[in-house]
């Protein structure tokens with residue numbers, strides 16, 4: 001056992017430390033969410049330079065578990081897990097892709113896309129799920145009675161949960177809103193052998209259901225209100241800074257649904273500040289679909305006097321960005337704290353804006369998921385409003401792989417997406433198998 005200490009504590013500051021081996025998601029005193037807290041003193045035995053050197057050296061290691069972007073930063077994430085309990089797909093260390101050509105169309109000099117969807121199940125959810133499922137595996141080995149792990153999902157959480165649970169041999173149970181996830185997202189848990197419950201409701205309805213089903217603690221809740229996932233997702237911040245040679249970008253733009261990931265981002269930056277790896281903060285912009293924009297509305301009213309009782313959830317409407325079709329985000333309070341601490345802003349994108357910028361980004365060589373498109377559309381608006389300046393160094397968090405959303409790309413290019421004008425469509429040309437016909441077609445197309 002190391003000297004490192006991590007435990008759950010209340011985000012409202014109630015006293016009490018709860019072991020990570022306990023099945024607990026809420027503060028027993030006030031009912032608010034918990035977070036994983038790391039005692040800083042043992043971590044501060046190494047200075048910022050030493051941590052940077054350690055993390056850079058581990059980047060050279062291609063073996064289990066250091067080849068994982070998460071487990072190579074294990075002391076900061078889940079310090080006391082034993083190697084035998086780690087369930088990993090070598091997630092993380094995803095590309096920080098310079099998008100030069102696309103950046104020019106936004107009048108930006110430096111734009112990077114952090115490709116968090118380049119992972120085993122195709123979304124950033126793998127980054128948190130490796131932590132949660134490893135912890136569950138450890139608890140089961142130590143004798144805790146856990147029958148299964150369960151989550152409500154807009155598609156990607158269930159894919160990640162079922163994959164990691166299957167790797168570990170733990171039964172998984174997922175609640176999906178019927179007809180609101182893509183085919184790729186639906187087939188992943190089915191193929192991985194999860195119990196898949198397709199409910200006639202939306203995500204918020206599935207979330208309410210999974211809370212009831214997991215209330216007796218024999219089934220472990222894997223949604224992001226379980227703050228173990230935030231610990232893994234925190235690595236996104238650390239990794240980006242590492243990839244920039246330990247420089248801090250001016251802006252990070254990130255899509256927001258349940259708002260766990262923006263909280264994770266802030267936590268990662270805060271930990272680097274506390275441990276001396278960086279000296280300044282980036283600013284954070286959260287992007288929401290206009291069809292599901294409770295945080296945007298709260299931001300318009302001013303976050304300075306935000307209070308949870310006054311927060312207005314919305315009924316999320318159908319959006320191309322289905323993974324963020326959430327009206328009542330679980331991590332709203334954590335997200336507001338993060339925005340206040342990082343001089344944050346919130347911007348929204350309409351369906352037409354999402355569809356168009358997605359097609360434009362793809363034409364510049366990307367292949368973005370609709371949530372990344374929401375983020376790019378928000379970035380373009382913030383740039384036009386001069387909130388983000390031309391010289392600012394910007395990182396966009398891309399949350400899923402575009403291939404998970406092929407159906408809507410097909411529909412866009414066919415021009416059959418409801419209420420969307422496909423201004424950038426590109427259609428395959430059907431021709432006979434005849435050289436003359438091919439040459440004639442090329443003469444007009446090239």
Ligand SMILES: *Cc1c(COP(=O)(O)O)cnc(C)c1O
Nearest residue numbers: 156257258259260261371399400
């Ligand atoms: C889960 C998810 C989001 C939203 O993340 P939150 O932590 O819920 O805000 C965004 N994009 C994709 C692709 C997702 O799967």
Ligand SMILES: [Zn+2]
Nearest residue numbers: 010014027030
């Ligand atoms: Zn409390």
